[in-house]
Amino acid sequence: MRIAYFINQYPKVSHSFIRREILALERQGIEVQRIALRGWDGELQDNDDIAERSKTRYVLEDGVKGLLKPLLEVLRAQPRRFFSALWLALRMGRRADRSWPYHLIYLAEACRVVQWLQAFGAEHVHAHFGTNSTEVVMLANALGGPPYSFTVHGPEEFDKPQFLHIDEKVRRAAFVAAVSSYGRSQLYRWVAHAHWNKVKVVHCGLEAAFHAGPPVPVPAVPRLVCVGRLCEQKGQLLLLEAAQKLAAQGTAFELVLAGDGEMRAEIETLIARHGLQGQVRITGWISSGQVREELLAARALVLPSFAEGLPVVIMEAMALRRPVLTTYVAGIPELVRPGENGWLFPAGAVQELAAAMADCLGQPDEVLQRMGDAAHQRVLERHDIDTEVAKLASYFTAGA
Structure with a gap:
């Protein structure tokens, strides 16, 4: 055909x-x-x-x-x-x-x-x-x-x-x-x-080649990654507000914004305003292989989107055995199950986002690994x- x-x-x-x-x-x-x-x-x-x-x-x-x-x-x-x-x-x-x-x-x-x-x-x-x-x-x-x-x-x-x-x-x-x-x-x-x-x-x-090979353990470093275009619907500005709250509480963390886009200048300005230059890094556009490496180097994916369909990056993170922190938006709850393979919080809710980030960062490695394994199983069954x-x-x- x-x-x-x-x-x-x-x-x-x-x-x-x-x-x-x-x-x-x-x-x-x-x-x-x-x-x-x-x-x-x-x-x-x-x-x-x-x-x-x-x-x-x-x-x-x-x-x-x-x-x-x-x-x-x-x-x-x-x-x-x-x-x-x-x-x-x-x-x-x-x-x-x-x-x-x-x-x-x-x-x-x-x-x-x-x-x-x-x-x-x-x-x-x-x-x-x-x-x-x-x-x-x-x-x-x-x-x-x-x-x-x-x-x-x-x-x-x-x-x-x-x-x-x-x-x-x-x-x-x-x-x-x-x-x-x-x-x-x-x-x-x-x-x-x-x-x-x-x-x-x-x-x-997802093709098997993306997640082939032996599982990579969850890293001990307190790092979260957000993958997506730097734009209003992905919620990176809200993510930085949540990051500022974590910093004010004395929580140790690193946050990687993997991507680029029309809001980069505004995001960089907010990073400087909150004094987060030492904790937040923007990668710019990266290849799918580099996205994979950023996901594996983080404890979890965080995606505080205001509007979505069903983001492919959530599937990618789950396939790599990383839990996901994201919103009750569109088709996302069909894949992410709170407490089993990730965290769900209301879109636009900075307090709940900050709480989910703190909870994830505070979990023992073996708990996150168990959630990541459950994420891997679920995404392979459906995607x-x-x-x-x-x-x-x-x-x-x-x-x-």
């Missing part, structure tokens, strides 16, 4: 879960065409991502002007389909998060994509995220391309489903994958009951990449 993947930006440091999915499909004998809007010139840390870039075709590599030729070719070859897709694009621009000129660009992108899909012989095309990437494959389908599906992660799709026209995208799709039961429930809110059967739960998965991709492949076959 020949499947195409369409992603807004690929490869990308935060999209390792998409790479894992594609490679797992290929291990099952499925040919996969990679198409992305952009990503041909991004800075990459991971050798696997560098290899993926050489396999990916980029819609916007020639700029917007490069879309004119395929648009005219599709218009000339299939005028009725083109004008039907044009009407759909204009409808998608009404009461949308972006104005209608963007949707005309999506149509032009779809004209190039549908030609590549047809040349490859794609029987199905899958997109990640229910935003513009899904609109492009939907328009490509309207232009005569293969059936499509998409994976919804959240939280963006849940924040503005009406402005993203999620209902229309689901109605036209062969199926939709949600990464958690919570995500499925949010789609049920905005999709007619007649289409509920299209919504499947397919977890993001094995080959198991989850087998589900996905069966849906591709049924929808093609």
Whole structure:
């Protein structure tokens, strides 16, 4: 079977879960065409991502002007389909998060994509995220391309489903994958009951190579790590407020912020204001291998997110036998069990976050190791990449 993947930006440091999915499909004998809007010139840390870039075709590599030729070719070859897709694009621009000129660009992108899909012989095309990437494959389908599906992660799709026209995208799709039961429930809110059967739960998965090898014992050093983009939804500012409380109480700790992002300057300012320069370190962008090393060097992962889908880094930490401190948000409680493999606290609650951090740091090594072993067992039961991709492949076959 020949499947195409369409992603807004690929490869990308935060999209390792998409790479894992594609490679797992290929291990099952499925040919996969990679198409992305952009990503041909991004800075990459991971050798696997560098290899993926050489396999990916980029819609916007020639700029917007490069879309004119395929648009005219599709218009000339299939005028009725083109004008039907044009009407759909204009409808998608009404009461949308972006104005209608963007949707005309999506149509032009779809004209190039549908030609590549047809040349490859794609029987199905899958997109990640229910935003513009899904609109492009939907328009490509309207232009005569293969059936499509998409994976919804959240939280963006849940924040503005009406402005993203999620209902229309689901109605036209062969199926939709949600990464958690919570995500499925949010789609049920905005999709007619007649289409509920299209919504499947397919977890993001981890390959065995990520957690292969003998277990690494929990380190004695009182270090916690937070992995994620430095942005408002990940809650790093709240984490620093909690860290300041620990410091004021005389609690010994180290905190690593693994990542980078638009809020780095603000975070660095708060670190200095609280006098935490000796206890808090920011890594900047790091590879998936470096993320693994940071997780293994910490006693636990702390992720005080305000909004999420189901973070892959939680799965990674658990697979490496590290407990998790995180919030009662979205699909997280489906994986993290308080007292068994981690701590859960209310989002936005700095006192509860500080208390969880202090409790974790104060636990004997053998307790954290026992929690880490339980975390490892649970994540492997629910998030094995080959198991989850087998589900996905069966849906591709049924929808093609």
